[in-house]
Amino acid sequence: MVRRVACALALASCAATAAPLKVDEVARGVFVHQGATLVLDAPGHDDIANIGFVVGQRCVAVIDTGGSVRTGRALRESISAHTKLPVCYVINTHVHVDHVLGNAAFKDDKPAFVGSAALGPAIEASRRYFVEHYPDDVETSAQIVGPDTAVATTRELDLGGRTLTLRAFPKAHTDSDMTVFVGDVGLLWTGDLLFIGRVPALDGSAKGWLAAIDELAKTHPKFVVPGHGPVSHDLAAALAPERRYLETLVEGVRKEIADGKPIEDATAHVGQSEKANWQLFDTANAHNVSLVYRELEWE
Amino acid sequence: MAGSASAADPAPGGAWQLLSGHYYPNREFGEVDEGFMHVEAPMSTPDPAATPVSLHFGDAARGRIKQVRLFIDNNPSPVVATLDVGTAQPISEIDFRVRVDRATAVRAVAETTDGKLEMRSAWVRAEGGCSAPPAASGEGKVGDVRFRSADEGKSLQVGIRHPNYSGFQIDPKTGDPIPPHYVAHMKLTAGGKPLVEIESGISISENPTFRIVSDAPIATPVTLEASDSKDAHFSATWNGAADRAVAAAGTH
Numbered sequence: 001m002v003r004r005v006a007c008a009l010a011l012a013s014c015a016a017t018a019a020p021l022k023v024d025e026v027a028r029g030v031f032v033h034q035g036a037t038l039v040l041d042a043p044g045h046d047d048i049a050n051i052g053f054v055v056g057q058r059c060v061a062v063i064d065t066g067g068s069v070r071t072g073r074a075l076r077e078s079i080s081a082h083t084k085l086p087v088c089y090v091i092n093t094h095v096h097v098d099h100v101l102g103n104a105a106f107k108d109d110k111p112a113f114v115g116s117a118a119l120g121p122a123i124e125a126s127r128r129y130f131v132e133h134y135p136d137d138v139e140t141s142a143q144i145v146g147p148d149t150a151v152a153t154t155r156e157l158d159l160g161g162r163t164l165t166l167r168a169f170p171k172a173h174t175d176s177d178m179t180v181f182v183g184d185v186g187l188l189w190t191g192d193l194l195f196i197g198r199v200p201a202l203d204g205s206a207k208g209w210l211a212a213i214d215e216l217a218k219t220h221p222k223f224v225v226p227g228h229g230p231v232s233h234d235l236a237a238a239l240a241p242e243r244r245y246l247e248t249l250v251e252g253v254r255k256e257i258a259d260g261k262p263i264e265d266a267t268a269h270v271g272q273s274e275k276a277n278w279q280l281f282d283t284a285n286a287h288n289v290s291l292v293y294r295e296l297e298w299e
Numbered sequence: 300m301a302g303s304a305s306a307a308d309p310a311p312g313g314a315w316q317l318l319s320g321h322y323y324p325n326r327e328f329g330e331v332d333e334g335f336m337h338v339e340a341p342m343s344t345p346d347p348a349a350t351p352v353s354l355h356f357g358d359a360a361r362g363r364i365k366q367v368r369l370f371i372d373n374n375p376s377p378v379v380a381t382l383d384v385g386t387a388q389p390i391s392e393i394d395f396r397v398r399v400d401r402a403t404a405v406r407a408v409a410e411t412t413d414g415k416l417e418m419r420s421a422w423v424r425a426e427g428g429c430s431a432p433p434a435a436s437g438e439g440k441v442g443d444v445r446f447r448s449a450d451e452g453k454s455l456q457v458g459i460r461h462p463n464y465s466g467f468q469i470d471p472k473t474g475d476p477i478p479p480h481y482v483a484h485m486k487l488t489a490g491g492k493p494l495v496e497i498e499s500g501i502s503i504s505e506n507p508t509f510r511i512v513s514d515a516p517i518a519t520p521v522t523l524e525a526s527d528s529k530d531a532h533f534s535a536t537w538n539g540a541a542d543r544a545v546a547a548a549g550t551h
Contacts (some may be wrong), residue, residue, distance in 0.1 A: 088350065121471030125432050128469060133427070260449020262394055262510055264341070264351040286345030291434055294349055298439050298460065298506070 010052050014102070018070065020077035021047075026231045027185040027223050029055040029162070031082065033075065035066075035228060035283035037198055039283050046071045046137045049098035049192075050225055051097065053079050054182055056159020056253065061109070063180055063189050065102030068137030072102020076109075087111045089157055091166065093191025093227065094174045095122035096203070097130060101138050103145035114157070115147035116168035119176040123147075151178060169193065171205040172212035173227075186222035189233065196229025199243050199278035202288040205295055213243050245274050253292045254299075263293045314372040315404065316506070322368065322378075328418045335359045340405050340421040347428030349396045349504040352421075353406050361389045363513075366410045368396065371502055373403035375429060375467060383491035389513040392454075392512035393495070396504040398465060399425035429467040433505055444523055444535035452516035452540060457487065458508040459525055459533060460508075465501040482507045485525040490518025 022032040032052040038045050046068035053075070054061045060079055065072040079087065087109040092100050094116070100123065103113060123146035131141050138144055157164040165181040173192045180189040192201070193212050202209065218237055224232040232238040252270035269288040275281045319326075334357035354367060369379040379397055384390060399405070403528040406420035443460035459482055466479030481501050487494040495511065511517065517540040526532045 047421065124474045125469045125471040127474065129427060129430060170303055257447070258453060260456065261445050262351065263396065264353075264394075267345050267351075290346035294434060294506070295506075297458065298443075298445070 001293060018073045018077050019083050021051075021066075021071070021074040023052060023075075023078045023082075024225075024231075026225065027182070027187045029188050030182055030185060030187055030223070030225075031078070032225055032231060033183055034230060037228070039048075039280060040098070046098070046101070046134075046220070049096075050227060050229075051075055051099070051102070052189075052225070053087075054159065054162070054164060055083050055085060056162045058158075058160025059086050060088055061089040061091055061159055061164055061180075063091045064093055064099040064191070065105065066089060067098040067101050068134070069102060069104045069139065069143055070137070072105030075102060076105050085290070088159070089114055089164075091115070091157075091164075092119055092176075092177070093178050093180070093189070094176045095119055096174065096192065097134055097137070099191070099227070101130065101134065101144070103234070104143040107145060112149045113145055113147045114151065114155075114166065115286070116176040117150040117152045117179040118168075119178070120146045120150060121255040122174065122176045124230045169212045170208055172209040173200070173202065174204045177204070177212065181219075181221070187225065188216075188219060188221035188223070189225040190216065190227060192227030194224065194226040194229075194238060195242055196226045196232060196238055197279050198228040199281045199284045200245060200288070201212060202246075202249075202291050204293045206246050206288075207295065210243065210246050210250070213246070213288060215237050241277060245271070245278070248274055249289060249292045250296065253289060253296050256272070257293065257297050263290060265289075266293045308537070314377060315370075315406070318370060318372065318377055323416060326416055328408070328416050332406075333357070335417060336407065336409055337418050338366075338405060338407050338419045338421040340423045340437060341425040342422065344399055344428075345460075347399050347425040348431035348434060350399045350423060350425060350428065351394060352397050352405055353392055353394045354523050356390060360409070360411075361391070362386050363411050363413070364409050365412050367393075368408050369397075370406045370408070371399060371403050372406065374398070374400050374502050375465075376501050378500060380499040382498075383493075383496040385489075385495060387492035388494055388517060389514045390495070390511060391514055392510070394456075394510035394512075396508050397502050398428035398431070398504055399423050400429040401426055405532055412422050429465045429501070430469070432468055433462060433469075442531065442533040444525075444533060445535035446521065446535070448517070448537075449538065450512070452519075454510060455517050455521065456508060456510040456513040457521075457523060458506055458521075459485075460506055461527060463501070463503055463505050463507055467501075471540075479528065481528050482525055483528045485509075485523060487511075488522045490520070492518070494521070 021033045023033045034046040044242045051064040090111045092115045151168045155166045169177040256266040267289045271285045339353040367382045402424045404420045409417045445458045447456040464477045464480040485497045521537040
């Protein structure tokens, strides 16, 4: 308790001794920390996304950095505990706070910060919002670190002895989604294009997300790291519930619109058949439906 | 989730004290019952950038309301819209979609044909509705108009394709705020008679959408004349059920 108070008073000095995040080596040289299933205003909300790192022979690539500078520093400690190799890349799978706010913890490593070509603009548009709404997680606007390396479609990153293949997607979960494929072990890191267990949160295009699911389903990785939820070994099975959920929303909303129902009727009804299938369903479903309605009403 | 507050004023003082002094100096607000008018809004909005707000008018209010003003006390621009209501069509409900920036009273003040003021309100919890980036798909052209009717023509939704920039959204390319640009005026007629005339501002959501519900089928044709804050003009006509869900292109 005393230590927690001291941390609150002197975040910076405390961070230097941050306890390492628990990570699992899910495939050779690929380490994953599984985030908690919490809402964005709960204690511990800065550690809800899956984050981790890939170790090559020359250097390390970080994939997503957590929802606070604090979480990013704890991830940095985990890397130090596993390897003395430098961090040469920090990759963000999309713009959301739980995946990007830890970036500042890696500035001293002077890595390339890599994201979809849409990530930089998305971070600029959100910078003020992040500082105002997550003051305990990021101290200044300057601590919100955007990408300096943009991926328009695909790009390969060489870590020495292993290559990461990055792939940017059109508007889906967000407008800045990107996946990472670690070819030598057959591991696909999906970012939030895949939710397992936790209800998918839409912040882009439902139609685009379904199209991205179709694209992902054409690949056959041995390991799948979702944005939220446990590591899977069966991509098709892992995608099925998410596809069913999004299709339920699209079909349900199309019917509400065709029947002349207003948006509040749609948010009250659509998707409820999926309620038992997802964690934190009530925290996201109505918002998802509202966005789907606004997307589809101009079809 | 959806609830309507029963208190006439859940948040006395604060922003409302200033607003009422400005818009209604030295005026008294009548004690009204739910049967006259009430405001329905979600207690905690699922979508701060497009929060549904409904004004319901009871039998006692039909044909007796001259003007209604909708306020969101704690928004940067609290006056959402001012509506001049026609008397030819008995209106039972008008729905809006609004941006809500933070927890606030959403209130409607009706001025009756005999010059009295009646007020109802609801409390909404929200965060960030005015600065939320545009969300709807980018397809379509500014000024496109879409009518949708339901309930045997007794309800009509009218939407205008327009970014309705609030002035608090950030341009991703520059990091600076996008200047406000919004639908400022809409005039709807039904069967040649005034239905409603709406002056609106930046608290109205992207792609401004209104829904009007009447006791009787809404007379046709319905015409819309609208203009925005940069003086672009849009118009459209809807001829009834045959035009169901048909978009009529606006003119610029």
